[in-house]
Amino acid sequence: MDLIVKNGRVIDPERKIDAVTDVVIREGKIRSVGSAPASDIPTLDATGFIVAPGFFDIHVHLREPGTEEAETIATGGNAAVAGGFTAVAAMPNTNPPNDNPSITYYIVSEARRSSPARVFPIGAITKEQKGETLAEIGEMFEAGIVGISDDGKPVMDAQLFRRALEYARMFDMPVIQHCEDVHLSKGGVMHEGVYSTRLGLKGIPAAAEEAIVSRDLILTEMTNSRYHVAHLSTRGAVEMVRVAKARGLRVTAEATPHHFILTDAAVADYDTNAKMNPPLRSGDDVAAVVEGIADGTIDAIASDHAPHHVNLKMLEFDRAPFGITGIETAVGLALTKLQLSFARLIELFSINPQKIMKVTPWGLFEGSDADLTLLDPNRHWKFDVHQSRSRSRNSPFHGWPMKGKAVATIVGGKVVYEDRG
């Protein structure tokens, strides 16, 4: 795959590049960053666009194997590249869950066959995600996992979680926690506050998240392990991670677009597309997440792309499953709603996710895989859920006007997505 990405504003905060220039790609690898001499290599005109190292969404649910009516590795991968992502990390709560190397092998090989985006599986911490005994973490690591998590099912047993932190250190993998004390959140379907009380819906208190973040940070310090907080959503959790980082703990955190944009007020009409876990929180929590993104407490933006078939989202609010799609809207929402420099945005979507998951940088280093995300920061567009490449339609952002969009996605030197407007 040979290509010259011509005349874009190339930004790589890791290499301190910010210049209007060209990226030359040869055989799928980056040959050079800098003005390209005339040649007969095909070119992609990036005039007016930002050219960034490939974006990596470290929190998605591809639903394969097991729930292919909601999403597959192929459809999720296609949606990913349309959202500007060259790679995704797939959570293990498939059916059966990714708790052993044969499932990991399946995901890796199916992704190679059918997904235009790279797929890095995350393995389960415990067998069947039951929170009872450790899964075959080492064998899954050999098969290609980049982290471990029982996402959606927090490990409530503190001793077992301590063991997971210690064991994962052998492979220098992050242990990713969905922070929720399941006793405090039992039966809850939205954030506990004025809205849940007014709507008569059972609440999930902020304390359910904060109690586990707090416990895990103590264990992280004790074991000197790498700990990653998934979808941080409360002020208290943001503040605890900030303090832990200042004290030198090896902790990282991600936040989702819905948690930095929407509040629990979005549930007001019992909209099941406003039901996710962690739930949409208060305005003060949203402000804290935005502050955390700005000051570096939060390292990465991830979508928590969670497709569900429309049949399930049509149910009563209490019965509908948690989760929304988000991989096609994450970049547009971040560009529209966050007042950040492009360099910081690229750290959040590309550099830091790579560092957290320890994947070899495929960014703008000569010789590395040519994975690039091209952004048009001035493109006005509206997300149309009916045009989504995902198999599911459960987005609360249908019809939202946005400014700024991923307009081309290049994986291994191949243009896998292009939107010329």
Next chain:
Amino acid sequence: MLKRKDLLGIQELSRDEILEILDTAESFQEVSTRAIKKVPTLRGKTIINLFFEASTRTRTSFEIAGKRLSADVVNISASTSSVSKGETLIDTARTLDAMAADCVVIRHSASGAPHTLSKLTKACIINGGDGAHEHPTQALLDAFTIRQRKGRLNDLRVAIVGDIAHSRVARSNIHLLTKFGTHVWLCSAPTLMPLGIEKIVCDHGEFLHVTNSMDEAIEQSDVIMMLRVQFERMSESFFPSVREYFRYYGLTRQRVERARRDVIIMHPGPMNRGVEIATDVADGPYSVILDQVSAGVAVRMAVLFLLLGG
């Protein structure tokens, strides 16, 4: 006539709409005293009672109200419907819509279920109680009873005592009474008082008060509303025992003496005698519990008429 398709809650109703319902109910009350308790007002209209939760008084009350207006009333309970065969709420509703029902009264354990229905049906939807959200016709019949006894809905002191957290009756009454400028005192153990309850009304928050002391709540009150203790909640340790609950939140004759001399005592039913209310109080001179039940028929006739008539 109400200028709305559905009656989903009290929160969104105006004072004028509420008064129109209560005034209409007054005119219908007389019908129930006739030898032939029937008027032809809703002849040819079909009302479906779709009850996903057990209910005797609300369902029967709606059924009688519809029949006294000459409507055709069909009762469906979840155990006998295709819901038990796995049909979703939405498909059930669309099916009923396709049969050209004019009105569906729904009772459901999930808050918001009537709202989900209302978006998909042509039939008007009446919320007969949804989860812990609202029970608008109960609050309307309570208001009807209070107005009959006290002559007004403003400037009263009402104590609502019991399981506020799980009570749709409490929420609907809070919205209604504070709209009219009546002081509402909510009282329960902290474990049964939901977070942010003092902020749930948008405009009239100054009329809403919260206390854990039953004596404080009922001091000088004009109305005491007792809520049912929901035994199914006992397993979650909201309070240690029925005995201890009654000690702090049971309505006894001694406690009633703190209220005004002309206090009225209300209960939405079904009652647990000896748990939240002593038998001598429930059957005593202040009790208007059975008046509430009769008011229910008149109020539901008014609601059906104002939504379906014309």
